[in-house]
Amino acid sequence: MKPRIEPRIAIAGMSIESSTFSPHRSGWEAFTLRRGDELVAHHPFLAAGSPLREAAAWEGVLHARALPGGTVLREVYESVREEIVAGLRAAAGAGTPFDGVLLDIHGAMSVEGYDDAEADLAAAVRAAVGPDALVSAATDLHGNVTRELATALDLITCYRTAPHVDVAETRERAAANLLERLAGGGRPKKAWVQVPVLLPGEKTSTRDEPAASIWAAVADAAATEGVLDAAVWVGYAWADEPRSRAAVVVTGDDEATILREAERLAAMYWDAREKFTFAAPAGTYEACLPAALLAPERPFFLSDSGDNPTAGGAGDVTWTLHRLLAEPAFARPRAEGGLDVVYASLPDAEAARTVAEAWTALGPGVTVDVLAGARVDAVHAGPVRLRGVVESLVEDDPVAGTVAVVRCGGVRVILTERRKPYHREADFTAVGIDPRAADVVVVKIGYLEPVLHAMAADWRLMLTPGGVDQDLQRLPYRRLERPVFPLDAFDGEVTLRAELV
Numbered sequence: 001m002k003p004r005i006e007p008r009i010a011i012a013g014m015s016i017e018s019s020t021f022s023p024h025r026s027g028w029e030a031f032t033l034r035r036g037d038e039l040v041a042h043h044p045f046l047a048a049g050s051p052l053r054e055a056a057a058w059e060g061v062l063h064a065r066a067l068p069g070g071t072v073l074r075e076v077y078e079s080v081r082e083e084i085v086a087g088l089r090a091a092a093g094a095g096t097p098f099d100g101v102l103l104d105i106h107g108a109m110s111v112e113g114y115d116d117a118e119a120d121l122a123a124a125v126r127a128a129v130g131p132d133a134l135v136s137a138a139t140d141l142h143g144n145v146t147r148e149l150a151t152a153l154d155l156i157t158c159y160r161t162a163p164h165v166d167v168a169e170t171r172e173r174a175a176a177n178l179l180e181r182l183a184g185g186g187r188p189k190k191a192w193v194q195v196p197v198l199l200p201g202e203k204t205s206t207r208d209e210p211a212a213s214i215w216a217a218v219a220d221a222a223a224t225e226g227v228l229d230a231a232v233w234v235g236y237a238w239a240d241e242p243r244s245r246a247a248v249v250v251t252g253d254d255e256a257t258i259l260r261e262a263e264r265l266a267a268m269y270w271d272a273r274e275k276f277t278f279a280a281p282a283g284t285y286e287a288c289l290p291a292a293l294l295a296p297e298r299p300f301f302l303s304d305s306g307d308n309p310t311a312g313g314a315g316d317v318t319w320t321l322h323r324l325l326a327e328p329a330f331a332r333p334r335a336e337g338g339l340d341v342v343y344a345s346l347p348d349a350e351a352a353r354t355v356a357e358a359w360t361a362l363g364p365g366v367t368v369d370v371l372a373g374a375r376v377d378a379v380h381a382g383p384v385r386l387r388g389v390v391e392s393l394v395e396d397d398p399v400a401g402t403v404a405v406v407r408c409g410g411v412r413v414i415l416t417e418r419r420k421p422y423h424r425e426a427d428f429t430a431v432g433i434d435p436r437a438a439d440v441v442v443v444k445i446g447y448l449e450p451v452l453h454a455m456a457a458d459w460r461l462m463l464t465p466g467g468v469d470q471d472l473q474r475l476p477y478r479r480l481e482r483p484v485f486p487l488d489a490f491d492g493e494v495t496l497r498a499e500l501v
Contacts, residue, residue: 007182008096009175010129011039012061012084013104014077014121017068017142019238019312020110021475022467024070024376031064031076039063045172052172055179056100061087063104067399067419068312070376070467074112081124088128100134100178101125103153104171107143108236108312115479116243118143122152134187136178138171140164142201144235145247150192151501155181156249158231160215162206163449177229177251188228188251191262193498195246196484197273200237200470202305202446202461205279210272217268221261226254232265238312238468242481248498255500262498270496273485279447280461282470285323288460292440293329293339297457299435302442306466307377308421309444314377315347315419317466318384321373324442325384330410338410339439344422345400345414348372351386352417355404359393366390368406372415380465386413392432405431423449446470 018026039060040046046053064080091098103125111117118139125135136155139145141162150156155177159170181188204211214232221230233247246269250262280303281291292300307317321343324330332338351372358366368390371383388408395402401417414422414431422428422443428435435441436455443452446468448459463471472487482488 006056007099007179008057008059008091009100009102009178010059010061010088010091010098011043011102011104012063012087012125014064014080014109015104015106016066016072017106017108017140017236017312018071018110019068019467020071020240021238021469022070022312022314022377023379024314024467026066026069026072026076028076030066030069032066034060034063036060043171044168045175052175052179067421068310069419070312070314072109072111072117077111077114077117081121084121085124085128088125092130098129098133100136100182101129102175102178103135103137105137105139105143107139107145107158107233108239110239110241115241116146116148119146119148119152122149126152134178134181136174138174139233141232142234142236144239144241144243144245145192145233145249146243147192147501150190150249154187155229155251156231157229158233160206160218162201162204162211163447165450173229180228185253188253189255189258190501191250191258191498192501193248193262193266193496195248195266195269195496196494197246197269198235198237198244198472198480198484198487199276200446200472201234201311202278202470203276204234205447208279210275214265214268214272217265221250221265224257224261226257227252227261230261230265232269237472238475240477240479242479244480245484259498259500263496266496266498270494278461278470280459282461282463285320285462285464288462289327291458291460295458299438299441299455299457301448301452301456301459302440303446303448303459303461304442304444304464305446305461306464306469307444308446308468309419310421310423311446311468313444313466313468315444316373316375317377317380318346318373319381319466320442320462320464321346321384321413322381324411325408333407333410334439340437341411341440341442342428342433342435342438343411343413343442344428345416345420345444346373346384347400347416347419348375349401349417352402352404352415355390355406355415356393356395356402359390359404364390377467386415394431397430403431405433421445424451425455
């Protein structure tokens, strides 16, 4: 029998960002499941021959990942949790218990019947591997970190960029921290403090101040002697749960240092609370549209932010599209004296199938007349009538399924079978659209992802309604622990005292 490689590390987790203000529910269809070697191979830093891969025996148990959406069905979460726990316990039962767990979670997973699903999962993992194993979590900076979650874990870190360009780096750091502590030093100390601030991610882009300086200070804190890691979480604004707010965790061996650094970062965040602004000029649809109409350079991007599927929106809110189709400037394409507009996108499986059938029967250029959208979220507007020419059809998009481009006057609507974010230029060119040649591109997103940001001659963030409404004052919070800025006023000083957990 081959000698056992030390240490033995499991990879597991469940990751989704889920809005409780969206009527969407995330079931099995939302999740991609990975197990065994496929899960290990999903991490580039564990490629064969890499230093981290050679340093331990890595075993994939189960990871479930989904595009942000609505609250997760309870039976789905509990089934995933039970399989993870069973896999961890089976190893112990076979006499080869895991020495550590790399836990990949988000921090903003809402589950029916749970107030803190990630803490529940972490506690279940802890119980399964026992008190001697170390558990290291990698999370999104838009997650929530409660005392219960921080206590159940030995190590926790999060992204330091928004938009997130350090996802793989963060997971690698969580793995490297775990290996370092397994090799010597054991369980570190953790200083935790919550900050009563709840902001949308679109106000905390690390491309801009004050977030840029705060997350630079996070890196500085992590490099301080006696500190292993430091992290600041924005929190998730679209979950009406008691836990939603900013948090700081600093991990290390020097108790006084980690407490001091945690309080320093928390104070920086609190002191900057009124300086956070949207990553672009923001306003209502009515306020942003004139800038798009009159822009001297193209393309001009508009964010339909209230229904952003990558923040948890249902994706099929039609409020903005109704207005675009009624806008006189968009009634005709550029060739006929109007403007060329791209709208990305509108999911509706039934409408997409109907359009595909028409294309198959009559070929390119077929005229269709279908109702689409508002199948899931009809709170803000009903289905929209798409009466126009089908310009292209793709039936095998790995995310969206069937995708049709329907031109209604000057507006080309990307109609999809399933929700899909349009964040890359290739997403558009795959269906025959050159976004650089458009006058106006409307995307269901908050701040523009790097590719779109580089492409845009200018842009505006529209404060549109939906399950991830950027205007938090309009959201019907009922269970959020109060007070929290900016929803509430604070009289006097706020004490931000870190505690060891």
